[in-house]
Amino acid sequence: MQLGSAVTAAGFWLGTLLPVAYLPVFLTGIDSAAGLSIFLGLVAVNVVALVVGHEYPSSRSDPR
Numbered sequence: 479m480q481l482g483s484a485v486t487a488a489g490f491w492l493g494t495l496l497p498v499a500y501l502p503v504f505l506t507g508i509d510s511a512a513g514l515s516i517f518l519g520l521v522a523v524n525v526v527a528l529v530v531g532h533e534y535p536s537s538r539s540d541p542r
Contacts, residue, residue, distance in 0.1 A: 489531030496524045 503517050 486531050486534045489527045489529070490534035491531070493524055493527035493531050496520065496527060 499520055503513065508514050508517050
């Protein structure tokens, strides 16, 4: 079960922090097929990470 928790945590944090990587893509512009592919790839990875990590906060033990 530890591996599942680690994967969920990694998915949560990747999904949370990955939008920071959008900034360079926006600054350089999405004016080519390569730029669009990079942007869509980042969005796809972000969506997968959010789906994998969506239960992370509720799976942590309550410190109370």
